[in-house]
Amino acid sequence: MSTSVAAPQGAIAVPPLNLAAGFAAQEQELIAELTAIAKSGQYILGPKTAAFEQALAQYCHAKHALGMSSGTDAHLAGLMAMGIGPGDEVIVPAFTFFATAGCVARVGAKPVFCDIDPVTYNMCPKHAESLITPRTKAISPVHLYGQLADMKALMALGARRKLPVIEDAAQAIGAHQDGVGWAGAIGHFGWLSFYPTKNLGAMGDAGALLTNDDAFMQLCTKVRIHGSGHTYHHEMVGGNFRIDAIQAALLHIKLRRLEEVTLRRREKAQGYTRRFAAAGLEGEFVQTPREVFGRHVYHQYILRAKRRDELAAHLKERQIGCGVYYPVPLHLQKCFAYLGGREGQLPESERASREVLGLPIYPELSDAQQDAVVEAIAGFYRR
Numbered sequence: 605m606s607t608s609v610a611a612p613q614g615a616i617a618v619p620p621l622n623l624a625a626g627f628a629a630q631e632q633e634l635i636a637e638l639t640a641i642a643k644s645g646q647y648i649l650g651p652k653t654a655a656f657e658q659a660l661a662q663y664c665h666a667k668h669a670l671g672m673s674s675g676t677d678a679h680l681a682g683l684m685a686m687g688i689g690p691g692d693e694v695i696v697p698a699f700t701f702f703a704t705a706g707c708v709a710r711v712g713a714k715p716v717f718c719d720i721d722p723v724t725y726n727m728c729p730k731h732a733e734s735l736i737t738p739r740t741k742a743i744s745p746v747h748l749y750g751q752l753a754d755m756k757a758l759m760a761l762g763a764r765r766k767l768p769v770i771e772d773a774a775q776a777i778g779a780h781q782d783g784v785g786w787a788g789a790i791g792h793f794g795w796l797s798f799y800p801t802k803n804l805g806a807m808g809d810a811g812a813l814l815t816n817d818d819a820f821m822q823l824c825t826k827v828r829i830h831g832s833g834h835t836y837h838h839e840m841v842g843g844n845f846r847i848d849a850i851q852a853a854l855l856h857i858k859l860r861r862l863e864e865v866t867l868r869r870r871e872k873a874q875g876y877t878r879r880f881a882a883a884g885l886e887g888e889f890v891q892t893p894r895e896v897f898g899r900h901v902y903h904q905y906i907l908r909a910k911r912r913d914e915l916a917a918h919l920k921e922r923q924i925g926c927g928v929y930y931p932v933p934l935h936l937q938k939c940f941a942y943l944g945g946r947e948g949q950l951p952e953s954e955r956a957s958r959e960v961l962g963l964p965i966y967p968e969l970s971d972a973q974q975d976a977v978v979e980a981i982a983g984f985y986r987r
């Protein structure tokens with residue numbers, strides 16, 4: 605965030621993130637673990653990773669979890685293990701982080717862009733169904749911002765059309781819906797990201813693959829190390845998708861606090877929503893997030909705002925962190941121009957890219973900071 609603009613006198617600055625505070629909350633344990641690993645000489649995979657994977661699978665209600673070098677690599681490894689490649693199509697939402705579609709293109713398959721539901725910002729099951737062709741190999745919803753997509757409808761669609769559903773749960777660890785399941789462990793496989801800003805963040809890049817399928821887990825374990833079950837004997841072409849022992853061990857410690865972190869994120873989200881209603885902003889000027897499909901874990905707190913760009917500039921001038929996730933839908937990205945996407949094709953994805961604004965949300969956010977954020981937004985619409 606820019607520090608060149610001074611906040612007005614007496615005003616409270618609200619940084620977009622506070623990763624150091626998350627470290628401080630468990631500093632002694634984390635430092636002790638770093639030292640132990642440094643001394644152990646086992647720096648990649650190993651027993652620390654196996655212990656983390658077991659705890660992670662349990663937390664996520666998945667049969668298996670595999671630690672990976674990033675969320676992107678977990679996704680890529682899963683696609684490789686499924687044998688998805690040239691001539692295949694995978695249906696992905698147009699409104700998401702790039703990696704959801706980038707991995708599909710990297711294995712040589714075609715990402716087919718689906719529009720979103722305007723309330724949850726997630727894949728619209730009806731539109732997804734209309735995009736199925738004989739070449740479709742998977743339906744790939746994202747649980748954007750920490751809320752499950754309509755998995756009941758999507759799993760029913762997959763069952764009806766005999767297509768696997770694969771889940772981008774990078775932003776949604778711990779999201780779940782009664783009778784449906786937990787993020788990443790509902791479909792054929794799912795992936796989590798532990799990028800430092802995610803709800804469970806590493807001190808570098810890391811991710812995980814989740815699945816309930818024993819044979820698929822075996823396959824992904826091989827893909828993670830260049831397709832070898834046995835050292836130097838390669839049954840297929842994989843990659844180096846291994847997780848560092850340091851990241852796995854630190855994540856294992858942070859996982860113990862994740863439920864508390866999630867509850868605090870939910871409190872902060874409710875605190876914003878309450879304040880927007882009290883200030884008379886809800887409906888007329890902004891729309892606050894809706895919790896539709898089970899427990900939302902609020903990786904982001906997303907407003908839909910009229911005059912979004914002006915509002916974002918107003919907040920940044922007042923040293924209030926905010927961010928646009930995401931300003932360009934994927935069908936309009938330059939690198940996907942070869943797929944023939946055009947403006948007007950996916951109206952809800954395009955409208956979301958013009959209207960969404962993420963506000964600071966983390967466990968350490970104070971009441972005074974939340975007041976300052978809502979005050980600043982009220983000030984903008986009062987002008």
Ligand SMILES: *Cc1c(COP(=O)(O)O)cnc(C)c1O
Binds near residue numbers: 810
């Ligand atoms: C963060 C993220 C990813 C990628 O995860 P990395 O660990 O950064 O590779 C994929 N999809 C979504 C929706 C994400 O937010």
